[in-house]
Amino acid sequence: MTTTRQERGTEELRELAERAGRELEDASALEILRWAAATFKDRFCVTSSMEDAVVAHLASRAMPGVDVVFLDTGYHFPETIGTRDAVEAVMDVNVITLTPRRSVAEQDAEYGPRLHDRDPDLCCKLRKVQPLEEGLAGYDAWATGLRREESPTRADTPVVGWDEGRRKVKVSPIARWSQEDVEAYIAEHGVLTNPLLMDGYASVGCAPCTRRVLAGEDARAGRWAGRTKTECGLHG
Numbered sequence: 001m002t003t004t005r006q007e008r009g010t011e012e013l014r015e016l017a018e019r020a021g022r023e024l025e026d027a028s029a030l031e032i033l034r035w036a037a038a039t040f041k042d043r044f045c046v047t048s049s050m051e052d053a054v055v056a057h058l059a060s061r062a063m064p065g066v067d068v069v070f071l072d073t074g075y076h077f078p079e080t081i082g083t084r085d086a087v088e089a090v091m092d093v094n095v096i097t098l099t100p101r102r103s104v105a106e107q108d109a110e111y112g113p114r115l116h117d118r119d120p121d122l123c124c125k126l127r128k129v130q131p132l133e134e135g136l137a138g139y140d141a142w143a144t145g146l147r148r149e150e151s152p153t154r155a156d157t158p159v160v161g162w163d164e165g166r167r168k169v170k171v172s173p174i175a176r177w178s179q180e181d182v183e184a185y186i187a188e189h190g191v192l193t194n195p196l197l198m199d200g201y202a203s204v205g206c207a208p209c210t211r212r213v214l215a216g217e218d219a220r221a222g223r224w225a226g227r228t229k230t231e232c233g234l235h236g
Contacts, residue, residue, distance in 0.1 A: 058185075145172075202222060
């Protein structure tokens with residue numbers, strides 16, 4: 001992408017995020033992403049877990065060729081890697097795959113096998129949080145697919161907010177969407193989705209820490225089942 005980088009200080013970014021969060025609360029997802037594209041140009045990216053490609057598709061409409069950042073933890077289902085490859089092949093986006101500093105084998109050698117069972121927070125930190133922090137270094141703003149209805153921990157997600165830990169603007173264009181809204185957009189635009197969503201998985205993460213959900217459970221119940229952990233650390 002050949003747009004011009006525009007450097008902004010931390011306070012300017014914070015104020016911009018807080019103002020936009022108020023002003024864009026009732027805007028459509030596409031309007032929010034068009035604002036982000038116009039405001040940040042090539043210092044804006046989308047992150048995707050490849051559970052579905054809804055936000056990547058929306059962003060490609062607002063900013064063709066937009067960077068889509070994917071974290072390859074080394075523990076993904078084959079279906080997730082296949083979804084990433086399909087998104088890269090058919091959508092007008094630039095997929096950037098981030099990997100942890102250590103391979104799974106190197107992590108096993110240093111910390112012992114199956115760290116995800118013994119200390120899932122540390123495993124997420126090593127394989128998700130650190131790579132994302134390094135991968136976002138060249139951006140001022142990033143977009144996520146967070147939605148308020150997904151879980152109580154996400155209920156207050158702003159459409160545009162300030163990521164204090166990373167000192168970046170965090171854009172959640174579909175924060176107000178329901179699952180029905182997501183499904184309607186997928187159907188209308190033929191958006192790629194992870195095949196596991198048709199096989200009982202409501203939220204797709206790393207294979208060792210993800211299971212199918214049961215009737216009546218919320219969408220995140222299949223992540224780190226049996227633990228109090230509900231988030232990987234990427235979103236606080």
